[in-house]
Amino acid sequence: MYDIVEPCSDSGAYVAEPEKAIKIDMDEVEERLVKEGYDFKFSSEVIHLVLDVDIGEEIGIYPSGKLLFKTTDKEKVNKMFEKLSKIMEEMISS
Numbered sequence: 001m002y003d004i005v006e007p008c009s010d011s012g013a014y015v016a017e018p019e020k021a022i023k024i025d026m027d028e029v030e031e032r033l034v035k036e037g038y039d040f041k042f043s044s045e046v047i048h049l050v051l052d053v054d055i056g057e058e059i060g061i062y063p064s065g066k067l068l069f070k071t072t073d074k075e076k077v078n079k080m081f082e083k084l085s086k087i088m089e090e091m092i093s094s
Contacts, residue, residue: 001089005069005081014077016085018065022092026063032091033061052080059084065092 005016030043033050041058042049048061055076060068067084069077 001092002065002067002081002085005067005077007072008068011068012070012072014069014071014074014081016067016069016081022065024061024063024065024088024092026061028091029061029088032087036087052083055080 001018002016003019005014007013008015026043026045026048030040030048033048034040037053039051039053040048041051046063050059050061051057052059057073057076057080058070059080060066060070062068065088067081067088069080071077
């Protein structure tokens with residue numbers, strides 16, 4: 001569902017974008033991620049900023065399905081991406 005996670009050119013973060021255009025329900029994302037144990041730092045119509053409590057890093061989630069991992073630690077990014085992309089795929093396919 002997602003293209004390769006790659007570094008952002010200017011922000012010290014990594015980004016993953018959906019392979020095709022999608023639109024996700026941000027309220028549904030918030031509800032599901034709270035159940036999965038994510039901590040919401042900020043929530044709006046244009047971005048949710050969540051904390052992966054297990055890893056201790058923040059992720060930005062956009063209505064387009066874009067994921068912004070706010071760390072430069074590739075190992076942490078891979079762990080967060082594996083967990084979060086599964087959740088996002090389940091939500092989109094249901």
